[in-house]
Amino acid sequence: MKHAVPLAVxxxxxxxxxxxxxxxxxxxxxxxxxxxxxxxxxxxxxxVVHKAPAPPQTVHxxxxxxxxxxxxxxxxxVxxxxx
Numbered sequence: 001m002k003h004a005v006p007l008a009v010x011x012x013x014x015x016x017x018x019x020x021x022x023x024x025x026x027x028x029x030x031x032x033x034x035x036x037x038x039x040x041x042x043x044x045x046x047x048v049v050h051k052a053p054a055p056p057q058t059v060h061x062x063x064x065x066x067x068x069x070x071x072x073x074x075x076x077x078v079x080x081x082x083x
Contacts, residue, residue, distance in 0.1 A: 029042040039048035059072035069078035 029040055031040040032038065035051075037048055037050055039046060041047075057073040059070050061070040062068065065081070067078050067080055069076060071077075
């Protein structure tokens, strides 16, 4: 009876060490959104989505009585007309 309590405590500690020492599979999911692709990778594989190309950028030009110039995606260029 004298050795029963320490033996029970030791066996419980051994069981706890075995339960926490066994590696478990990861269940994490990682997602990314890049310039060309977007997708997620998880424990069952990966899914990748290809993005559509960007629409073409347009430039608008005008020729008025007082000013002429163009305005595009990077700014505007204006030419003043003097009478």
